[in-house]
Amino acid sequence: xxxxxIVPLIKIIIILAFIIAGVILYIWFERRVWGFIQTRLGxxxxxxxxxxxxxxxxxxxxxKEDIIPYRADRFVFxxxxxxxxxxxxxxxxLIPFGEGIKIFGIDFKFYLANTNVALLFVVAFSSLAVxxxxxxxxxxxxxxxxxxxxxxxxxxxxxxxxxxxxxxPILFFSKSLSLVDIVNSQKEMGVWFVFLQPIAFFVFFIxxxxxTNRTPFDLPEAESELVGGFHTEYxxxxxxxxxxxxxxxxxxxxxxxxxxFFGGWLRPFPSIKFLSFLxxxxxxxxxxxxxxxxxxLFTWIRGTFPRYRYDRLxxxxxxxxxxxxLANLIVTSFIVLLVR
Amino acid sequence: xxxxxxxxxxxxxxxxxxxxxxxxxxxxxxxxxxKSEPIIGYLHRGVEKLAEHRTYAQFTPITDRLDYxxxxxxxxxxxxxxxxxxxxxxxxxxxxxxxxxxxLTRIASHLVWLGTHALDIGxxxxxLYCFREREHILDIFEMVTGGRLTCHAFRIxxxxxxxxxxxxxxxxEFVEVFPKYLSDYHKLLTNNxxxxxxxxxxxxxxxxxAIDLGLSGPSIRGSGVKWDVRKSNPYSVYSKFDFxxxxxxxxxxxxxxxxxxxxxxxxxxxxxxxIKSLPSGExxxxxxxxxxxxxxxxxxxIEAPKxxxxxxxxxxxxxxxxxxxxxxPSFVNLQGISKMIEGQLVADVVAVIGSLDxxxxxxxx
Numbered sequence: 001x002x003x004x005x006i007v008p009l010i011k012i013i014i015i016l017a018f019i020i021a022g023v024i025l026y027i028w029f030e031r032r033v034w035g036f037i038q039t040r041l042g043x044x045x046x047x048x049x050x051x052x053x054x055x056x057x058x059x060x061x062x063x064k065e066d067i068i069p070y071r072a073d074r075f076v077f078x079x080x081x082x083x084x085x086x087x088x089x090x091x092x093x094l095i096p097f098g099e100g101i102k103i104f105g106i107d108f109k110f111y112l113a114n115t116n117v118a119l120l121f122v123v124a125f126s127s128l129a130v131x132x133x134x135x136x137x138x139x140x141x142x143x144x145x146x147x148x149x150x151x152x153x154x155x156x157x158x159x160x161x162x163x164x165x166x167x168x169p170i171l172f173f174s175k176s177l178s179l180v181d182i183v184n185s186q187k188e189m190g191v192w193f194v195f196l197q198p199i200a201f202f203v204f205f206i207x208x209x210x211x212t213n214r215t216p217f218d219l220p221e222a223e224s225e226l227v228g229g230f231h232t233e234y235x236x237x238x239x240x241x242x243x244x245x246x247x248x249x250x251x252x253x254x255x256x257x258x259x260x261f262f263g264g265w266l267r268p269f270p271s272i273k274f275l276s277f278l279x280x281x282x283x284x285x286x287x288x289x290x291x292x293x294x295x296x297l298f299t300w301i302r303g304t305f306p307r308y309r310y311d312r313l314x315x316x317x318x319x320x321x322x323x324x325x326l327a328n329l330i331v332t333s334f335i336v337l338l339v340r
Numbered sequence: 341x342x343x344x345x346x347x348x349x350x351x352x353x354x355x356x357x358x359x360x361x362x363x364x365x366x367x368x369x370x371x372x373x374x375k376s377e378p379i380i381g382y383l384h385r386g387v388e389k390l391a392e393h394r395t396y397a398q399f400t401p402i403t404d405r406l407d408y409x410x411x412x413x414x415x416x417x418x419x420x421x422x423x424x425x426x427x428x429x430x431x432x433x434x435x436x437x438x439x440x441x442x443x444l445t446r447i448a449s450h451l452v453w454l455g456t457h458a459l460d461i462g463x464x465x466x467x468l469y470c471f472r473e474r475e476h477i478l479d480i481f482e483m484v485t486g487g488r489l490t491c492h493a494f495r496i497x498x499x500x501x502x503x504x505x506x507x508x509x510x511x512x513e514f515v516e517v518f519p520k521y522l523s524d525y526h527k528l529l530t531n532n533x534x535x536x537x538x539x540x541x542x543x544x545x546x547x548x549x550a551i552d553l554g555l556s557g558p559s560i561r562g563s564g565v566k567w568d569v570r571k572s573n574p575y576s577v578y579s580k581f582d583f584x585x586x587x588x589x590x591x592x593x594x595x596x597x598x599x600x601x602x603x604x605x606x607x608x609x610x611x612x613x614x615i616k617s618l619p620s621g622e623x624x625x626x627x628x629x630x631x632x633x634x635x636x637x638x639x640x641x642i643e644a645p646k647x648x649x650x651x652x653x654x655x656x657x658x659x660x661x662x663x664x665x666x667x668x669p670s671f672v673n674l675q676g677i678s679k680m681i682e683g684q685l686v687a688d689v690v691a692v693i694g695s696l697d698x699x700x701x702x703x704x705x
Contacts, residue, residue, distance in 0.1 A: 038468040143349050147371070147686065216462065216534055219687070306534045307462025309687045310371055 011112045015092050023247045024054045030299045037303040064236040069141050072233070076139035081234070081241035084132030088248045091126050094118045095255050096180050098265045098283035110265075110284060111180065119177040119260075123164060126252060127211075129245065130156040136242070137230035148230040151219045151310055158317035159210040159217075165325040166203035169332040170260055183264035192268075194261040199328045201261045203321050205297075208253035210317070212246060214298060216305040217313055254294035255287075262290050346374055351689070353382045359456065359693060360700030364677070371685045376678050380671075383704040391664035396422050396631045397496055399664070404490035406666065406702040410449035410645045411490045412481070413442050414702075419494045420575055421640035421651040425633040426496075431622040434498035435577045440511060440614045441484065441493055442576075443607040447518070448477045449645035449697075450604050454525065457597070457694035461538050466528065473521050476514050483507060496631055498624030508615060515612045522604055530598070539594040543680040543692035546591060550676065557647025558599045559673045559696055563591030569643040580617075581610045593695040600697075632659050646670050646697055668702035 028043070028051055035042030043050035068077055093112040100109035115121065130152060137149020170193055171177065174185040186192055194201045210217040231242045258264060265283030308316065346367045353361040361382035367375040387406065391399050403418040404411040416438060423430060430438075451474045455467030478488040484503050485491040493499065529535045545555070547563040560567055568585040570578040586602035588595025635657035641650035647669025654663040673696050680692045 034464070038465045039472055040468060143347055147349070147368075151371075218462075303465050304528075305463065306458070306529075306532065306538055307687075308534055309538055310685060312537045 007108065008112060012093075015112060016089075019089060019092060019248055019251065022251055023244055025051075026247060026251070026295055027054050029295070030302075033296065033299045034303050037300070058240060061240040062237055066238070067233070067235045069233045072141040073139040076135050078238070080132045080136030080139060081238045081245070082132070083135065084129045085241050085245035085248065087125050087128040088245060088252050091122050091252060092248075092255075094122055094179060095252070096183065096259065096264060097287050114178055114180045116176060116178045116181075118179045119167065119171075119182070122179070122252075122256065123160075123167070126249065127156065127160050129249065132245075133213075133230050136234065140230075140233040142233050144232045145230045148219075148232070152213065152230060155210060155213075155217065155219065155313060158314050159207045159321075162203055162317050162321040162325055163207040163211060165322060165329060166200045166207065167260065168329050169197050169200050172332060172336045179259050179264075183259055183266065186263045187266055192261060192263040192266070197261070197328070197332070199324060201257070203325045203328070204260065205257060207317075207321060208257065209298065209301065210313070212249045212253055212298075214246075214250065214302055216301070216308050218302075218307060219310050219313060250295065250298055251291075254291050254298070257294055258287060258290040349686070359698055362693070362698065362700055362703075364689070364693075366686065366689065368686065371687075373681050373684055373686065373689060376681055376689075378674060378677055380674070380700070380703050383700040385705065387705040388664055388666060391661055393660065395659045396633070396661065399661070400494065400496070401490070401492040403666075404492055406668065406705060407449075407644065407646060407649075407670070407699045408490060408701050409452050409699055410445045412445040412493050413449075413642065413644045414649065415492070415494045416442050416576070417640065417642040417644065417649045417651050419496050420642065421638055421653055422496050422631070422633065424640050425636065425638040425653060425655060426631070428497050428625050428627060430498050430625050432577070432619045433621040434623050434625075436614050436618050437499060437503060437623075438494060439576055439578065439581075440611050440618075441481070443610045443614075444477050444480060444511075444514075446607045446645045447604050448474050450600050450607075451477075453600060453645075453694075453697045457691075457697075458529065460690045460694045461535070463529070463535075466525065469521070469524070473518065476517070480507070480510050480514065483510065495624065495627075497627035498622070500624070502623045508618065511611060511615050515608055515615070518608050519605065522601065522608075526601065530601075536594065538687075538691055539597060539695075540592055541590070542593045542684060542688045543695060544590060544592045545676050545680050549679055550591065553675050553679070554672045555647070555676050556669050556672065557643070557645070557697075558596050558603065559647060559676065561586065561599045562588035562596035562695075564589055569641055569648050573641070575640070575642055578610075581613050583607075583610050593691050596695045630659060632657065641667065644669055646699065646702070647673055649702075666702070666705060668705065670696070670698040670700075671703045674698055674703060 031053070032042035032044070032050065043053040046053045046056050068074060094115070096109075096111035096114070098110035100107060100111075133152045133156075134149045137145040137147075137152070140146070170182065173189060173193065173196065174182040176182065176185070182193075189196075213219075231239055234242060263286075265287045267286055346369050349366045349368055351364045351366060353363045355362075363379040363382065365377040365379065366373050385405075387402060390402055394402065400415055400418055403414040406414045422428075451470040455470035458466040481491050481493070482488050484507060485493045545553075545559075545563055547560075547565050550560045550563045550565060555563075556567065556569075564587050566585055566587050569575070571585055583606045586599045586606070588599050633653075633655045635655055637652065637654045639650060639652045641648050643649075648667070649669055650667030652663075652665040652667065653661050656662040677692060677696060680696075681689050684692070
């Protein structure tokens, strides 16, 4: 009884708390890092080192007037932010942070659910978020959001394909779609998959940046061109939802990169006994460290690069990333066939 | 029956990247611009009418506010036009200092162009670096004139007073430090894949079209036409300095970018030469207290950072000009925009507006 109800409830609360706290910290971190990249300080007044800045921002957004444009489709307009944020949070139930420990005789695993189609589910369900973007842009009854949502739709489709194709070579080694099994197979093989599949990592990371609508692929919300893209007409808490959804999605992509390519909760070089003194650092902490590195990478890239133009972006995916991941797939399958 | 129509998008006077209150109506077929119509006038302040009610000396600070990002070069055009009308010869020291301040203004204006142009294309950090460099220049202006943005540095006949003591050292320091910053910007953008993809073959205007439309400044030099007023009709003491006029080849956004980057470096060279050979002497010519030019008319143009800035003054012999017509470079350059963005995507409109480097203050006057 306890195992079926209370333990999952505790895990859900922990995951939600992690997401919320993580996003708040990440946004603070991002704004400070941008500040330093741009030779200025980021927010450092509100709270110690500016940590409470996001809470101040959220409160501000909550008390703003909720504007709905003239003749907008009310129901769709209101529901669009929810469609954006719910899939990415739900998917976090499948992300494993560690192996698990035994507390009070109960097997407390560091993940909420472990199905054997986890990877497929994660990729498929998180791509539902683009529906919210498209619907939000359409329901706004305004030209700028419409353009933004059209761009987003085509961008998502193109990069989903690249994302999916780049993951397939991993499956040759792990022989299972379960995320826990993928990490375990990296442990058995003794090497992180990024060393076996650097091209797949490269393609996956870039496709992930495009999935989350981040620079250099942030056309749907291109500030300088379309004012605000698909979220031009949104104000208050709905805008906050779009905003938060993007950051939770970044968390998700970083977590996926860590699990699929960088060993999840394993220490570096899990096969070398010499480095087993590093085991003193618990698994979840390794996971967090790697996650933080990729979050930093997202921020760094955004602060540095220009934005791709719409057609170049699609060109990059269809003429660049997809052929590359296909070639990688074919070469890997040949090598695996020969080795076995 | 499904009808296909173009949508009309209004990049309105308020927009994050129209460089002021500029409005352009775009007829879009999907993302492709089929037709465009620029609409100006949102910053009209009646400057030319004001000129008819101010004396020649009183009008100088108003010229500052035309192209407010490059205030001092506007003044240069005005005071030189009046001096031409009155036949005043400005002492050498004043000329040299005028050139130094004008070239510093050119660098300052190009820095703003670079930062905002990069920001429009998505590079968030460069604008802050450029403004940091601009602070050095504004400090020098403040030292000489007391003002940072709109300085009123020149008077008819020369300068109001001699430069303060630390001026030469500060300018020398700037000239030494600046090339390194410029190479940093080159490192960030010039060979960046994404930058190249955004700016190459975008917003092309051929040399013939550019000459027909009357473009000037970097906008025409990007198309390969070697037209620089400093070389073709030298004014002030520019003929004494050794500098090259960079030109592009294709006339796309990238070429205009490279032309302006190179211009910054050349300006640095001019300042270096000027500060080295700064003569001593008078700082202002003997000008009568009440400036009353003889009746007549004069047209004088200079190479402002944006292009050829011209002043046409009609004087009727009194202390107040009869008519002042300003030929703003951005106004004429803006005519080229329809040609440049036809057939391009919406994202390119922003890149092209940035590359033309327009300032609404002088377009609308």
